[in-house]
Amino acid sequence: MEDIITLDYGSGGMKTSRLIERYILGSFGNTVLNQLGDGAVLGELAFSTDSFVVDPLFFPGGDIGKLAVCGTVNDLAMCGAEPQYLSCAMIIEEGLPFETLERVLRSMGSAAEAAGVQIVTGDTKVVEKGRGDGLYLNTAGIGTVRHPLPGLKAVVPGDAVLVSGTVGDHGTAVMLARSGMMEGEILSDCCPLNRLTERILSSGAAVRILRDPTRGGVATTLNEFTERQPFGIELTEECVPIRPGVRAACEMLGLDPLYCANEGKLLAVCAPEDAEGLLEIMGPEAAQIGTVTENAPGRVVMRTGLGGRRILQKLAGAQLPRIC
Amino acid sequence: MEDIITLDYGSGGMKTSRLIERYILGSFGNTVLNQLGDGAVLGELAFSTDSFVVDPLFFPGGDIGKLAVCGTVNDLAMCGAEPQYLSCAMIIEEGLPFETLERVLRSMGSAAEAAGVQIVTGDTKVVEKGRGDGLYLNTAGIGTVRHPLPGLKAVVPGDAVLVSGTVGDHGTAVMLARSGMMEGEILSDCCPLNRLTERILSSGAAVRILRDPTRGGVATTLNEFTERQPFGIELTEECVPIRPGVRAACEMLGLDPLYCANEGKLLAVCAPEDAEGLLEIMGPEAAQIGTVTENAPGRVVMRTGLGGRRILQKLAGAQLPRIC
Numbered sequence: 001m002e003d004i005i006t007l008d009y010g011s012g013g014m015k016t017s018r019l020i021e022r023y024i025l026g027s028f029g030n031t032v033l034n035q036l037g038d039g040a041v042l043g044e045l046a047f048s049t050d051s052f053v054v055d056p057l058f059f060p061g062g063d064i065g066k067l068a069v070c071g072t073v074n075d076l077a078m079c080g081a082e083p084q085y086l087s088c089a090m091i092i093e094e095g096l097p098f099e100t101l102e103r104v105l106r107s108m109g110s111a112a113e114a115a116g117v118q119i120v121t122g123d124t125k126v127v128e129k130g131r132g133d134g135l136y137l138n139t140a141g142i143g144t145v146r147h148p149l150p151g152l153k154a155v156v157p158g159d160a161v162l163v164s165g166t167v168g169d170h171g172t173a174v175m176l177a178r179s180g181m182m183e184g185e186i187l188s189d190c191c192p193l194n195r196l197t198e199r200i201l202s203s204g205a206a207v208r209i210l211r212d213p214t215r216g217g218v219a220t221t222l223n224e225f226t227e228r229q230p231f232g233i234e235l236t237e238e239c240v241p242i243r244p245g246v247r248a249a250c251e252m253l254g255l256d257p258l259y260c261a262n263e264g265k266l267l268a269v270c271a272p273e274d275a276e277g278l279l280e281i282m283g284p285e286a287a288q289i290g291t292v293t294e295n296a297p298g299r300v301v302m303r304t305g306l307g308g309r310r311i312l313q314k315l316a317g318a319q320l321p322r323i324c
Numbered sequence: 325m326e327d328i329i330t331l332d333y334g335s336g337g338m339k340t341s342r343l344i345e346r347y348i349l350g351s352f353g354n355t356v357l358n359q360l361g362d363g364a365v366l367g368e369l370a371f372s373t374d375s376f377v378v379d380p381l382f383f384p385g386g387d388i389g390k391l392a393v394c395g396t397v398n399d400l401a402m403c404g405a406e407p408q409y410l411s412c413a414m415i416i417e418e419g420l421p422f423e424t425l426e427r428v429l430r431s432m433g434s435a436a437e438a439a440g441v442q443i444v445t446g447d448t449k450v451v452e453k454g455r456g457d458g459l460y461l462n463t464a465g466i467g468t469v470r471h472p473l474p475g476l477k478a479v480v481p482g483d484a485v486l487v488s489g490t491v492g493d494h495g496t497a498v499m500l501a502r503s504g505m506m507e508g509e510i511l512s513d514c515c516p517l518n519r520l521t522e523r524i525l526s527s528g529a530a531v532r533i534l535r536d537p538t539r540g541g542v543a544t545t546l547n548e549f550t551e552r553q554p555f556g557i558e559l560t561e562e563c564v565p566i567r568p569g570v571r572a573a574c575e576m577l578g579l580d581p582l583y584c585a586n587e588g589k590l591l592a593v594c595a596p597e598d599a600e601g602l603l604e605i606m607g608p609e610a611a612q613i614g615t616v617t618e619n620a621p622g623r624v625v626m627r628t629g630l631g632g633r634r635i636l637q638k639l640a641g642a643q644l645p646r647i648c
Contacts, residue, residue, distance in 0.1 A: 003422060003423075004422065005418060005421075005422060005425065005450060006450070007450050007452065009448070010416065010448060010449050010451070019448060020446075023422070023426055023429055024412075024429060026426075026429075027429035027433040028412075028432060028442075032409075032444040033442070033444050033445065040445040042409060042444065045466070047409055047444060047445055049447055050413065051447050051449050051462055052449075053415060085356075087464050088352075088373075089462050091460055092333070094331050095330075096329045098326070098327060098328065099327075101347060102350075102351070105347055105348060105351035106351045109352035112352055118352075118356065118357070120354065120357050120364035120366065121357065121361075121364040121372050122348065123373055124334060124340055124343060124348075126330070126331050126333050126334025126335075126645070127334070127460075127646060128331065128646075130454060132455065132456065132457075133451065138373070140373055140411050140464030142369070142466060321450070
């Protein structure tokens with residue numbers, strides 16, 4: 001391990017996990033935190049937080065404000081909770097135009113309204129020029145757990161792995177915006193998922209776990225599912241829904257859509273007999289992308305179009321720094 | 325109003341208030357947020373957040389980690405709540421030594437233990453060198469409201485204004501640490517106040533409102549009490565407890581202790597007949613520093629040692645940037 005923190009440690013991949021396990025759980029771990037869910041489930045209450053450092057602040061399909069609302073709303077939704085209240089804390093770099101701040105705040109207001117949540121508390125800090133980057137946001141959120149999810153311990157071989165729509169849109173949109181190439185052709189999928197999770201979880205389907213594949217993408221989130229578990233996940237490459245434009249942009253940028261952040265998609269593991277019904281609820285772009293297997297426990301293996309197999313690991317470096 | 329945000333807007337004083345009222349409430353105000361309390365009271369639940377950008381990260385009597393735990397614990401305590409769960413989100417600047425991170429995290433762990441709260445969820449982001457300043461933290465917290473407080477609407481002329489101990493210690497300690505002068509002679513008062521508020525509020529005393537005078541200090545917090553209210557507050561200068569070392573350091577640094585942040589003190593407004601009992605609970609350094617009056621509604625007026633009077637306004641500029 002290095003002596004200093006590098007950008008890789010913020011990628012949401014392998015190094016982020018190591019930092020969390022060694023330093024954070026080592027300093028104040030407890031039975032709730034150690035579960036490392038999208039949020040903490042505390043009886044009937046769910047509680048989650050995220051800081052947002054996305055660069056640029058505005059990108060096709062969204063901005064840091066919309067992202068900050070949707071990110072925390074979605075973390076709560078993945079816990080089976082109805083998101084209710086958010087906080088908003090800002091770290092503003094000296095020199096930020098008021099006009100920019102106002103655009104972001106209005107966007108937060110609209111996103112909160114769309115998700116049906118209220119922003120009820122907050123904080124404002126200003127740092128000197130050169131000690132920030134325009135604007136960093138933090139949101140925390142609380143919600144009521146309406147549908148407790150059994151989680152990884154309920155996952156069994158044969159279960160279906162579903163994704164609610166196309167993969168890699170957010171990460172690609174932000175990277176294109178940053179590069180100045182093809183700007184506006186790909187939109188971030190940034191949106192609140194709580195209405196969708198409510199429909200999924202009130203359907204009665206046997207859903208084991210939900211998670212939104214943000215930083216590190218689908219490949220990293222699936223690895224979080226299999227890590228230290230007695231099962232593996234087998235993914236079928238050709239079943240993963242990817243927009244042609246995203247595929248092309250990723251090729252150009254040297255990215256893999258399976259490792260690109262999503263901000264409006266979820267992964268679900270469910271009983272195989274419920275897969276079809278859930279895909280119908282999720283909509284026309286949803287797909288079953290894989291199956292839980294007894295083979296290769298702890299691993300995610302992708303069957304490629306040519307009949308080969310490759311192991312998908314967690315994101316190893318900083319493929320996409322400051323993507324959310 | 326300027327076009328761009330300057331450091332003054334983060335001082336917790338007049339400009340912070342203007343930013344909040346115009347931009348934040350203008351974008352997503354609601355009945356809870358509009359109250360602008362230390363935290364939001366949502367029935368039996370209290371919810372609060374703060375980001376921490378203190379410079380330097382370590383100072384006599386504390387560090388950013390201890391501050392981040394105590395700050396949010398205290399905001400919840402001021403709502404009459406028992407703080408229970410915290411989140412911890414970090415924005416790390418590339419290049420931060422792991423050793424520094426570990427010291428801060430261990431300090432958070434100790435502070436959480438001292439306050440009797442658990443850190444149950446979190447987030448880690450890393451930004452490029454020159455886009456942060458070592459480490460910024462955010463904590464949000466939730467607690468159960470044990471003793472609902474009536475708030476400003478219950479304040480009446482004749483009520484006593486109490487402070488739980490000496491004033492200005494935190495701000496002075498940080499400014500001295502930053503200047504490199506007299507280092508270590510003044511300690512920050514950073515500490516959790518939830519045990520104290522529990523004793524105060526279970527005493528049966530008629531407490532109207534509690535607030536911890538952090539950024540902007542005692543003078544700014546008292547102005548938040550009187551703003552747009554039909555009463556004023558008269559302060560007696562010689563009753564305000566200030567350590568001689570803090571007074572000397574403030575003179576040297578050109579600061580006013582009444583505007584210096586505190587991180588382990590509270591202000592209480594209570595019925596006059598309960599003042600003595602509460603001072604006993606608060607301990608030997610507590611003092612009644614003022615009285616609620618019908619005179620000068622909306623204002624805080626200080627009677628000086630020489631028999632003069634001066635109006636104390638909210639902090640106008642950035643007396644102490646990045647103090648918490």
